[in-house]
Amino acid sequence: MTERVIRLAKKQISIHDIAAKAGVSIATVSRVMSGGIASEASRRKVEAAIADLGYESNTISRRLAGQSGRSLLLMTTDVVNPYYSALCQGAETAARRNGYSLTLACRELENRLDENTLEHLLSLPVDGAVLVGSAVENGTDEQLLDNLLRLQQKMPIVTIGPRIEGLSCVNITSDLSVSVKKSISHLIQLGHRRICYIGGSSDSRSYRSRRESFISEVAEQGLELLVEDNCGTGFSARAGEICTARLLSRLSDRDRPTALVAANDLVALGALRQLLRMGIRVPEEMALIGCDNQFFTPYLTPPLTTVDLHPEDHGRCAVEELIRIIGGSGDVNYSQVRECSLIVRESCGALLGARHFD
Amino acid sequence: MTERVIRLAKKQISIHDIAAKAGVSIATVSRVMSGGIASEASRRKVEAAIADLGYESNTISRRLAGQSGRSLLLMTTDVVNPYYSALCQGAETAARRNGYSLTLACRELENRLDENTLEHLLSLPVDGAVLVGSAVENGTDEQLLDNLLRLQQKMPIVTIGPRIEGLSCVNITSDLSVSVKKSISHLIQLGHRRICYIGGSSDSRSYRSRRESFISEVAEQGLELLVEDNCGTGFSARAGEICTARLLSRLSDRDRPTALVAANDLVALGALRQLLRMGIRVPEEMALIGCDNQFFTPYLTPPLTTVDLHPEDHGRCAVEELIRIIGGSGDVNYSQVRECSLIVRESCGALLGARHFD
DNA sequence: CTGTTAGCGCCTTCAA
DNA sequence: TTGAAGGCGCTAACAG
Numbered sequence: 237m238t239e240r241v242i243r244l245a246k247k248q249i250s251i252h253d254i255a256a257k258a259g260v261s262i263a264t265v266s267r268v269m270s271g272g273i274a275s276e277a278s279r280r281k282v283e284a285a286i287a288d289l290g291y292e293s294n295t296i297s298r299r300l301a302g303q304s305g306r307s308l309l310l311m312t313t314d315v316v317n318p319y320y321s322a323l324c325q326g327a328e329t330a331a332r333r334n335g336y337s338l339t340l341a342c343r344e345l346e347n348r349l350d351e352n353t354l355e356h357l358l359s360l361p362v363d364g365a366v367l368v369g370s371a372v373e374n375g376t377d378e379q380l381l382d383n384l385l386r387l388q389q390k391m392p393i394v395t396i397g398p399r400i401e402g403l404s405c406v407n408i409t410s411d412l413s414v415s416v417k418k419s420i421s422h423l424i425q426l427g428h429r430r431i432c433y434i435g436g437s438s439d440s441r442s443y444r445s446r447r448e449s450f451i452s453e454v455a456e457q458g459l460e461l462l463v464e465d466n467c468g469t470g471f472s473a474r475a476g477e478i479c480t481a482r483l484l485s486r487l488s489d490r491d492r493p494t495a496l497v498a499a500n501d502l503v504a505l506g507a508l509r510q511l512l513r514m515g516i517r518v519p520e521e522m523a524l525i526g527c528d529n530q531f532f533t534p535y536l537t538p539p540l541t542t543v544d545l546h547p548e549d550h551g552r553c554a555v556e557e558l559i560r561i562i563g564g565s566g567d568v569n570y571s572q573v574r575e576c577s578l579i580v581r582e583s584c585g586a587l588l589g590a591r592h593f594d
Numbered sequence: 595m596t597e598r599v600i601r602l603a604k605k606q607i608s609i610h611d612i613a614a615k616a617g618v619s620i621a622t623v624s625r626v627m628s629g630g631i632a633s634e635a636s637r638r639k640v641e642a643a644i645a646d647l648g649y650e651s652n653t654i655s656r657r658l659a660g661q662s663g664r665s666l667l668l669m670t671t672d673v674v675n676p677y678y679s680a681l682c683q684g685a686e687t688a689a690r691r692n693g694y695s696l697t698l699a700c701r702e703l704e705n706r707l708d709e710n711t712l713e714h715l716l717s718l719p720v721d722g723a724v725l726v727g728s729a730v731e732n733g734t735d736e737q738l739l740d741n742l743l744r745l746q747q748k749m750p751i752v753t754i755g756p757r758i759e760g761l762s763c764v765n766i767t768s769d770l771s772v773s774v775k776k777s778i779s780h781l782i783q784l785g786h787r788r789i790c791y792i793g794g795s796s797d798s799r800s801y802r803s804r805r806e807s808f809i810s811e812v813a814e815q816g817l818e819l820l821v822e823d824n825c826g827t828g829f830s831a832r833a834g835e836i837c838t839a840r841l842l843s844r845l846s847d848r849d850r851p852t853a854l855v856a857a858n859d860l861v862a863l864g865a866l867r868q869l870l871r872m873g874i875r876v877p878e879e880m881a882l883i884g885c886d887n888q889f890f891t892p893y894l895t896p897p898l899t900t901v902d903l904h905p906e907d908h909g910r911c912a913v914e915e916l917i918r919i920i921g922g923s924g925d926v927n928y929s930q931v932r933e934c935s936l937i938v939r940e941s942c943g944a945l946l947g948a949r950h951f952d
Numbered sequence: 953c954t955g956t957t958a959g960c961g962c963c964t965t966c967a968a
Numbered sequence: 969t970t971g972a973a974g975g976c977g978c979t980a981a982c983a984g
Contacts, residue, residue, distance in 0.1 A: 250961055261971045266963060275969055295719045296663075297961030300654045300976050305719070307697070315686070316889065321679040328673070328700045337718055339665070340698045342686045360695055361653045361663070361719070473893050502889075509893045531674065531860075532890050535831050535867045608977055619955045624979060633953060655977030658960050956983080961976105968970085 249289050258285040269293060299361060307337045308558060309362040309391075310551075313369025315342055317471070318530040319500065319547050320369060323396070326551030327366060334559050336363075343370050349383045358390055363562050366554040368396035373440045377401040392561045392568070394554045398441045404569035406557045408550050411573050412442065413449035415543045416497070418578040419525050420453050422541070423495045426584055427591040428523055432462045432493040434479045435503030437470050443499060450497065462493050471499060476506025484514060494593045495523035495584065501530040501542055508536060508583075519585035529579050539581035549574060607647050616643040627651060657719060665695045666916060667720040667749075668909075671727025673700055675829070676888040677858065677905050678727060681754070684909030685724060692917050694721075701728050707741045716748055721920050724912040726754035731798045735759040750919045750926070752912045756799045762927035764915045766908050769931050770800065771807035773901045774855070776936040777883050778811050780899070781853045784942055785949040786881055790820040790851040792837045793861030795828050801857060808855065820851050829857060834864025842872060852951045853881035853942065859888040859900055866894060866941075877943035887937050897939035907932060 255262040258281040268274045268282045285291070299305035308331050315321050324340070331338040339362055343353060349371045357365070365387065372380060372395045381402050387393060394406045423431055433450045436443035454461050469475040469482075476498060484492060498504035504526035508518060516522050518538055526533060529544035553572065561568055580586050613620040616639040626632045626640045643649070657663035666689050673679050682698070689696040697720055701711060707729045715723070723745065730738060730753045739760050745751060752764045781789055791808045794801035812819050827833040827840075834856060842850060856862035862884030866876060874880050876896060884891060887902035911930065919926055938944050 248961095251963095252961080262962080263964080263971060264969085267970090270963085273969065278970080292713070292717055294961055295717060296654055296658050297976090298963080300658050300961075300978095301963040302976065303963070305654075307719075310698075315673065315679045315683045316676065318674065318676070318679075321673045321676075321682075324679075324698070325673045325700060328698055332699070332714070337714075338698050340668075340682070340686055340696050341690070342683060355650070356690070356695075359650055359653060361665075473889065477893075505890060505893045509895070512895055531831065532863060535835075535863045537867070537870055537895055606977095610977080620978080621955060621957095621980085622953090625954085628979085631953065636954080652977055655960090656979080658962095659977075659979040660960065661979070954984085956981105958979105958981085960978090963975090965974090967972085 248294070249291050251291075251293065254282065254285040254289055254291050257289065258282045304363050304562060305361055306335055307339060307362045308555060309339050309341060309357065309360055309365040311341045311343070311357065311365055311367045311369070311371050313343050313371070313373075315340075317502070319528050319545070322547040323368060323551040326548030327555045328551075330552040330555040331559075334556070336555075336559065338555075349380070354383050354386065357387060362391065364392045364394070364558045366394050366396065366551075366558055368550075368554075370440075372397045372400060373442055375439075392558065394558045394561070396550050396554050398445050399571050406554075406561065406568060407571040408554045408557070409571055409573055410545045410550075410576050412446040413453070415527065415545065415576045415578075416446060416449040416453055418576070419497050419527075419543060420450070420457060420459075422578060422580065422586075423497075423523060423525065423584060424457060424459075425590060426523065426586065426588075427593055428495040428584075429459055429593060430462055430493040431459060431495045431497060432483065433497045434483060434499065434507060435469065435471065435476050436499030440471075443471075446499070462487075462491075471502060473502045473506035473509070476503035476508075477510045478506075479503070480507040480510040481514075484516075493522075495525070498524065498526050501526035501528045501533050501540065504540055504542070504583075505532070505536070508540070519583050519588065523584040525584055529577075533579075534581065536583070538583045541581045541584045541586065542579050544577045544579050546574060546576065606652070607649050609649075609651065612640065612643040612647055612649050615647065616640045662721045662920060663719055664693055665697060665720045666913060667697050667699060667715065667718055667723040669699045669701070669715065669723055669725045669727070669729050671701050671729070671731075673698075675860070676890075677886050677903070681726060681905040681909035684906030685913045686909075688910040688913040689917075692914070694913075694917065696913075707738070712741050712744065715745060720749065722750045722752070722916045724752050724754065724909075724916055726908075726912075728798075730755045730758060731800055733797075750916065752916045752919070754908050754912050756803050757929050764912075764919060764926060765929040766912045766915070767929050767931055768903045768908075768934050770804040771811070773885065773903065773934045773936075774804060774807040774811055776934070777855050777885075777901060778808070778815060778817075780936055780938065780944075781855075781881060781883065781942060782815060782817075783948060784881065784944065784946075785951055786853040786942075787817055787951060788820055788851040789817060789853045789855060790841065791855045792841065792857065792865060793827065793829065793834050794857030798829075801829075804857070829860060831860045831864035831867070834861035834866075835868045836864075837861070838865040838868040839872070842874075851880075853883070856882065856884050859884035859886045859891050859898065862898055862900070862941075863890070863894070866898070877941050877946065881942040883942055887935075891937075892939065894941070896941045899939045899942045899944065900937050902935045902937050904932060904934065 251262045255265045260278050268279045328338045396408045399407050469479045526540045526542035529542045533540040609620045613623045618636050626637045653663050686696045754766045757765045827837045884898045884900035887900045891898040
């Protein structure tokens with residue numbers, strides 16, 4: 237039995253070891269490591285020793301001495317949602333590429349940033365934080381502001397999502413109104429005039445913003461606003477199912493919309509299932525458009541037309557901005573609006589060509 | 595313009611502050627914080643001061659002084675894959691509940707644990723690591739062993755997945771042979787005799803183990819082994835598509851299997867799409883069974899029968915074990931086999947009842 | 953039971 | 969250009 241092999245951990249080599257080996261003081265070692273002033277001679281000796289012993293300065297001590305520990309925090313919601321997991325992937329990759337590590341903090345979807353969580357975050361040994369999901373989505377601007385300002389006192393932050401009034405920080409955002417416009421105009425081109433928005437939760441600021449864009453765009457295009465009361469029941473497939481069932485059950489066949497714009501692909505997935513169950517064919521009798529271009533959308537029947545917000549890109553971008561800010565260079569208060577792309581597949585009937593409804 | 599609000603960061607309160615306020619030495623403060631010996635009197639004074647100032651000991655210094663920094667590492671692959679993101683979610687929640695934070699390290703799917711990554715991991719200030727995905731899957735036992743042993747010298751580790759020969763550590767695993775048996779016996783009950791395994795990659799040790807189980811179970815049940823050469827082309831939906839197309843194109847209609855067992859739900863998703871494209875109805879003409887019970891499976895047409903490995907549970911479990919080991923109690927070398935459950939839905943024709951093929 | 957002191961590994965004035 | 973020394977916040981061994 238090879239039990240107890242664990243924890244041999246030969247004492248890690250320190251700055252002293254290489255100072256000794258190079259025949260200089262630790263101060264000199266520290267200097268050459270940080271690219272400070274040093275004579276060519278000692279620099280060479282030190283570098284040789286470093287290479288020899290495979291020395292790497294200790295994160296902990298470096299941080300204790302007031303330096304960067306090269307680690308970032310990603311505060312997110314519900315990593316199981318593919319939007320967030322893609323974002324997370326993008327963030328982790330970007331962090332690693334830049335020599336940073338990424339600590340993950342998730343919150344349950346419903347909760348906003350509460351006192352306990354905040355304490356936890358504040359105690360983490362990180363150089364900065366990227367915030368996305370409920371921490372920047374749920375609640376009003378005022379509610380969010382308080383906590384975020386407090387967090388910001390301790391470290392620089394970058395938010396992903398809608399901008400928060402009164403918070404000056406770098407913000408990565410999608411122009412949700414563009415995503416809505418692209419969706420609606422695609423549907424209009426295909427002849428649809430009766431379009432309904434489904435899913436989402438009014439707890440979410442993104443949702444509210446996207447829904448507002450939807451309403452104003454519908455008006456602008458001279459379309460009838462079909463159901464204006466809140467149809468949102470969440471962002472899950474189950475929500476899409478329920479929401480679709482509810483919507484269609486209270487509308488007569490001739491009042492029924494011919495197209496559904498879903499809050500995200502999960503909602504669209506549920507809607508698709510419910511439509512099938514009700515015997516309503518997609519896209520012949522009902523067009524459906526999602527949002528997020530999640531991995532499963534091309535494989536649905538029919539393949540789902542959707543909008544790609546490029547979440548990996550959001551994650552990458554946020555991390556790069558954060559690292560830039562930590563480095564102390566450039567603007568620390570602006571929004572960067574990222575592009576989104578309409579991905580046309582078959583669920584809106586693009587293959588059927590433009591039709592005339594009613 | 596409220597620029598430059600950032601970084602006011604009022605100096606954080608230290609053990610000295612509360613020592614002063616309580617009128618004792620820092621040693622005493624340290625003792626009451628760690629539940630050491632102290633008189634009731636000083637304990638009370640110290641606790642009052644702590645509560646008063648909202649003091650919380652500094653992670654960094656604590657760790658530098660040789661204590662636990664209460665942080666864990668999760669080394670995983672491809673968080674976008676719902677299996678891993680669910681696992682990640684479970685791990686993060688468990689860590690947080692126990693007062694630990696979770697640092698995330700992802701690797702690209704193909705790579706095994708290489709020198710660079712290892713260096714990166716070794717330099718992270720964490721108390722232990724959970725390893726899952728390519729770090730413990732890709733490559734032979736010998737290849738993996740070397741790196742893992744090195745990592746283990748620095749911190750305790752828990753692996754999720756197939757056990758690695760020669761590595762003594764705690765291991766969380768699913769009994770893949772059970773998952774295969776459950777799948778096959780379900781199909782047999784429904785009358786299937788011609789069953790084929792699709793997808794996966796022989797780079798993965800889990801895959802190899804699951805496939806071996808498949809082959810031996812097929813033999814045991816006296817079924818014909820349909821295609822025994824490697825049909826694996828990866829774990830993605832695309833792989834499922836390709837693999838299915840390839841399989842069916844080289845088999846005549848009467849040699850065709852009546853049931854497909856997919857390496858995971860993603861592969862099943864792609865297979866489903868390809869079957870539809872080829873005009874083969876599921877489940878009437880072809881049964882299909884997945885693995886992982888991913889969120890989208892109930893919403894497919896038909897809803898996918900699959901096996902739930904309970905990845906959240908794996909993540910939670912691994913973290914709890916790791917924390918236990920860090921605490922220094924109990925066994926440090928054993929495998930914990932977690933249950934898996936067959937989730938019967940419609941893609942194998944359960945609603946159609948048992949049939950007779952051929 | 954409590955305080956003093958010496959590190960943990962690194963960075964940074966300050967003299968030399 | 970370099971080294972000595974102090975400090976970051978905390979723990980633990982050692983006296984008292």
